[in-house]
Amino acid sequence: MLKASVIGYGYWGPNLARNFNNNPEIQLKWIVDSSSERLRKAFLSYPFVNLSTNISDVLNDDEIDIVAIATPVATHFKLAKDALEAGKHVWVEKPLARSAKEAEELVKIAEKKDRILIVDHTFVYTGAVQKIKELIDKGEIGEVIYYDSLRVNLGLFQTDVNVIWDLAVHDISIIDFIFNGIKVKKIMSVGMTYANHLKESLASINLVLRDNKYIHINVSWISPVKIRLALIGGSKKMIVYDDTEASEKIKVYDRGVEVIQSPEDLYKIWVQYRTGDMWAPKLDNREALAVEVDHFVDCIKNGKKPITDGLAGLKVVEVLEMIDRSLR
């Protein structure tokens, strides 16, 4: 039985605690939060778990195998570094760190210490994103042309990161997974701060990848409604992924456009539209975090590399940095 700890019991930490606690191969032993008020909340759900305001209690506990970090982004690096150096397997919330330099150092320490470092790019473990990758890999939608996403809601204004590091990080990690990598050729992003808040709360990101796939991501914390919609266009079919749908999150449309050059006159083109059927594939609807915790346990027990390992976390942070540079 692996013994686990959760550091940070704010908004997301309770989801980690619940999923670690529900996993039959894990015993949740510690919950740490610098706020004793948050620890009182944790006690109500987990009266049998040790509580502390300081991670050193966990790092000094030789029985602990896993440290899961769900604190604000600015604190990830120090906490993850200390945990890896103490010989623990580490789960870090997205984004892995505040800079590529920090992320790279974490990757190196994990390697040196031979510990598993997993980054919680949660969407990668959803039935929907797994299905999208399967459809793309099987060639069902043809050659991928674009990924166009709208991820907006009345969000919590973060103090240490902007809306790109909070929300677009999900799209970047999804893209890296479904396209087997994300190599940026061109980038243009614009963002806006709202009122007196110093971090961008609205942003529009345009990327062209080296293989000419076009990416557009629109993120906002000041939208009246929550929208989680991505359109993925292929030369054969197109996917509509609506994460707010209870079921049928993915719809595959046999629709597209073909542009044909006239053989007689090179200046003439014919545009043909195809409007075929739509179908909604069946998805694995297990909670993504439960799938991810299972995967983490498998990696620890069998020395496997996590799908969203430190390197995947680093790649995502590198793209986030590029987007920020483009904004400036």
Ligand SMILES: NC(=O)c1ccc[n+]([C@@H]2O[C@H](COP(=O)([O-])OP(=O)(O)OC[C@H]3O[C@@H](n4cnc5c(N)ncnc54)[C@H](O)[C@@H]3O)[C@@H](O)[C@H]2O)c1
């Ligand atoms: N995977 C996802 O879909 C998802 C969703 C939401 C948030 N997150 C990530 O989870 C992390 C936390 O976000 P949140 O929204 O829960 O933030 P939050 O502010 O609600 O909670 C953070 C908690 O950490 C505690 N804390 C801060 N510094 C600490 C320290 N040094 N030691 C111990 N406790 C400390 C705070 O008291 C607070 O209770 C962020 O990295 C965020 O990006 C991921």
